Amino acid sequence: MKGKTGSTCGADDSGGREWAIDVSHVVKRFRLARAGSVKTAIIDAVRRRPATTFTALDDVSLRVCRGETVGIVGENGAGKSTLLSIIAGTLHPTSGTVRTRGTVSSLLELGAGFHPDLTGRENVMLYGAIMGIPRATMRRRFDEIVEFAGLERFIDQPVRFYSSGMYVRLGFSVAVQVDPDILLVDEVLAVGDADFQRKCLEKMDEFRHAGKSMLLISHDIATIRRVSDRIAYLSHGRIEGLGDPAEISKTYLDDSIRANAAARRREWGTLDAQFTSAEFLDPAGGGPVSGIVLETSESRIRVRLRWNAVKRLDGPVVGFSLEEAESGRIVHGSNTQQAGLAMQPLDGAGGIELTLEIGSVQAGDYLLSFSLHNSDHSVNWHRLERCLLLRYRARKPWDGVCAMPATWSAPR
Amino acid sequence: MDPRAQIASPVAVQPGWTRKTGLAKWNGLVRILVLRNLSIRYKGSALGFFWSLLTPALTIAMYAIFASILKFNRGQPAYLQYLVTGIIVWNFTAGTLNDSLFSIAGNANLVKKVSFPRAILPLSTALANCVNFLLTALPLALYLALTGTLHLRHVAWLAPAVALHVALCSGIALLAGTLNVFFRDVQHAVGVGQLAWFFLSPVFYGLDLQLGAVPVPDVWKGIVFVNPMTGILAMYRYALMGLPMVPPEWEAAVPGAWIAISALVSVAVLLLGMAVLRAGDRKFGDVL
Numbered sequence: 001m002k003g004k005t006g007s008t009c010g011a012d013d014s015g016g017r018e019w020a021i022d023v024s025h026v027v028k029r030f031r032l033a034r035a036g037s038v039k040t041a042i043i044d045a046v047r048r049r050p051a052t053t054f055t056a057l058d059d060v061s062l063r064v065c066r067g068e069t070v071g072i073v074g075e076n077g078a079g080k081s082t083l084l085s086i087i088a089g090t091l092h093p094t095s096g097t098v099r100t101r102g103t104v105s106s107l108l109e110l111g112a113g114f115h116p117d118l119t120g121r122e123n124v125m126l127y128g129a130i131m132g133i134p135r136a137t138m139r140r141r142f143d144e145i146v147e148f149a150g151l152e153r154f155i156d157q158p159v160r161f162y163s164s165g166m167y168v169r170l171g172f173s174v175a176v177q178v179d180p181d182i183l184l185v186d187e188v189l190a191v192g193d194a195d196f197q198r199k200c201l202e203k204m205d206e207f208r209h210a211g212k213s214m215l216l217i218s219h220d221i222a223t224i225r226r227v228s229d230r231i232a233y234l235s236h237g238r239i240e241g242l243g244d245p246a247e248i249s250k251t252y253l254d255d256s257i258r259a260n261a262a263a264r265r266r267e268w269g270t271l272d273a274q275f276t277s278a279e280f281l282d283p284a285g286g287g288p289v290s291g292i293v294l295e296t297s298e299s300r301i302r303v304r305l306r307w308n309a310v311k312r313l314d315g316p317v318v319g320f321s322l323e324e325a326e327s328g329r330i331v332h333g334s335n336t337q338q339a340g341l342a343m344q345p346l347d348g349a350g351g352i353e354l355t356l357e358i359g360s361v362q363a364g365d366y367l368l369s370f371s372l373h374n375s376d377h378s379v380n381w382h383r384l385e386r387c388l389l390l391r392y393r394a395r396k397p398w399d400g401v402c403a404m405p406a407t408w409s410a411p412r
Numbered sequence: 413m414d415p416r417a418q419i420a421s422p423v424a425v426q427p428g429w430t431r432k433t434g435l436a437k438w439n440g441l442v443r444i445l446v447l448r449n450l451s452i453r454y455k456g457s458a459l460g461f462f463w464s465l466l467t468p469a470l471t472i473a474m475y476a477i478f479a480s481i482l483k484f485n486r487g488q489p490a491y492l493q494y495l496v497t498g499i500i501v502w503n504f505t506a507g508t509l510n511d512s513l514f515s516i517a518g519n520a521n522l523v524k525k526v527s528f529p530r531a532i533l534p535l536s537t538a539l540a541n542c543v544n545f546l547l548t549a550l551p552l553a554l555y556l557a558l559t560g561t562l563h564l565r566h567v568a569w570l571a572p573a574v575a576l577h578v579a580l581c582s583g584i585a586l587l588a589g590t591l592n593v594f595f596r597d598v599q600h601a602v603g604v605g606q607l608a609w610f611f612l613s614p615v616f617y618g619l620d621l622q623l624g625a626v627p628v629p630d631v632w633k634g635i636v637f638v639n640p641m642t643g644i645l646a647m648y649r650y651a652l653m654g655l656p657m658v659p660p661e662w663e664a665a666v667p668g669a670w671i672a673i674s675a676l677v678s679v680a681v682l683l684l685g686m687a688v689l690r691a692g693d694r695k696f697g698d699v700l
Binding site for chain 1 (some may be wrong): 438525
């Protein structure tokens with residue numbers, strides 16, 4: 001096998017299939033301070049000021065087999081579109097290589113490269129010409145393209161009069177009808193009506209069965225899972241995961257919930273007393289859990305809080321609340337005062353442990369907030385909002401957010 | 413490497429002319445872009461393409477009227493014909509320069525989303541201007557014939573004249589189109605530079621123009637022909653009007669040396685344009 005590694009595909013189950021796209025150690029940096037004029041270019045050169053750069057892709061390697069569909073997921077700005085542009089050849093990597101076998105047709109954004117002043121017909125012919133397809137061939141396929149897009153009546157109108165839906169329909173049908181070996185699709189599944197989306201998915205299936213390769217970007221995880229043979233998860237310009245669609249899309253969704261939770265964290269207060277840590281303790285008994293996330297099916301969780309007070313503070317109260325991550329609705333909130341726990345005045349370092357019975361809520365994602373304030377709630381020393389994420393996995397057989405004791409009895 | 417691998421995304425790496433085999437594939441694109449360039453020029457006008465014939469005819473009439481009123485002529489025989497030939501030849505150069513500035517920058521939607529040899533964009537503006545020039549040459553030839561100044565003894569020189577002119581315009585288009593993507597200053601500099609170039613080229617004056625009693629030193633004559641338009645204009649007038657390419661008192665020690673300088677500079681501009689486009693090719697997507 002050694003000698004063949006250069007041409008076989010990297011998929012686990014591929015059994016040495018040939019690759020169609022080979023992306024090898026691609027790095028892409030963009031200059032942020034763009035040289036807009038001769039003046040700035042000269043000044044930069046004279047001062048030897050290094051241009052500030054942004055690394056959009058950082059050592060990305062990926063092979064797509066012939067006949068394979070690979071989906072790319074990742075948050076905004078992860079480098080998905082940059083990667084597709086590099087494969088399409090409209091951007092060039094700073095280092096690394098990209099090789100493709102066969103013709104590439106790209107659908108980057110809506111109606112890739114249409115000229116607004118030209119008619120639909122002219123744009124179709126222009127697109128064909130840009131793809132290097134002979135005119136005679138394009139003429140033969142023309143009717144099919146127009147019919148697929150459903151634009152028979154408007155094909156001789158300038159495309160600037162088209163609605164965005166018409167634009168993307170024509171874009172998609174040209175891109176697939178030029179019959180490329182490789183199709184690159186960026187977020188087109190999100191547009192068009194349901195009927196056109198269905199046609200697109202059918203066309204993509206047809207494309208797959210014809211042994212063509214596809215690389216597609218979508219934020220619609222359900223669709224991308226259904227269509228893809230493998231999924232690549234791109235994060236901050238690196239490939240975080242590559243493989244089984246179900247597994248990788250789960251990793252991606254988990255990460256995005258985590259990132260979302262981290263983004264919603266807030267803290268405020270006078271900081272006379274300040275939380276120094278808030279951490280989950282292992283529900284099965286034991287030490288602290290690293291990170292801000294606890295994933296568990298246990299019905300009891302424990303959290304350890306530590307604080308430090310810069311001066312003596314009388315009548316302290318420690319509170320917490322649990323909210324649904326998705327809706328932000330508070331499921332439950334309480335404090336030491338309500339629980340009837342009289343706390344010693346704060347002075348220097350201290351801590352407390354919270355044990356919470358969560359068995360009565362439905363499985364889901366919950367965010368925890370903590371507070372440290374005085375007895376009449378007039379001064380907030382420190383509030384730490386949405387600092388921990390609980391991913392409760394014990395799916396219950398009932399509907400709703402929370403269990404209530406309900407008893408049924410036969411009518412007398 | 414697997415020998416079956418055709419490492420050729422239709423675009424990714426080659427800037428166009430490097431792949432001889434692939435070039436034929438892009439005929440269709442060049443054709444569409446040239447037609448688009450020409451059709452946009454007269455879009456919405458009733459006379460359409462006839463403007464290509466009408467404009468030079470009207471230009472000739474304008475110069476005929478104003479040049480005689482303002483007494484442009486300093487005793488040169490067939491001055492008006494000399495002037496009009498110069499104007500029409502110059503318009504090919506100036507038109508290419510102006511159109512090509514935005515040939516790449518103005519097609520950002522194509523350049524950013526589809527991959528194809530970028531050189532096609534500026535080259536097709538040069539080609540469109542060439543087509544337009546050849547059309548305008550028809551009324552010019554008619555005018556020269558009607559006034560009895562069409563002398564076709566050296567008409568074979570039209571071929572090198574057009575060839576060098578096309579080479580020069582292609583080079584200019586590649587340079588202007590590429591540089592304007594990176595430095596938007598270019599479009600402003602071109603406005604002024606083009607005016608200077610116009611006055612430095614013998615469009616409305618002859619090289620035997622009397623600037624003073626002092627004879628022009630040889631070095632200066634050579635420098636005048638470093639401007640490729642000097643040689644190209646001379647060739648056209650030689651081919652169409654039978655005028656001497658170089659005035660007798662300007663003749664170099666080696667006959668034809670001055671014309672050779674203009675020819676070499678034209679080719680050099682083309683090569684420079686190709687080199688500049690090749691250097692910029694990989695960065696278009698980043699900057700646009």
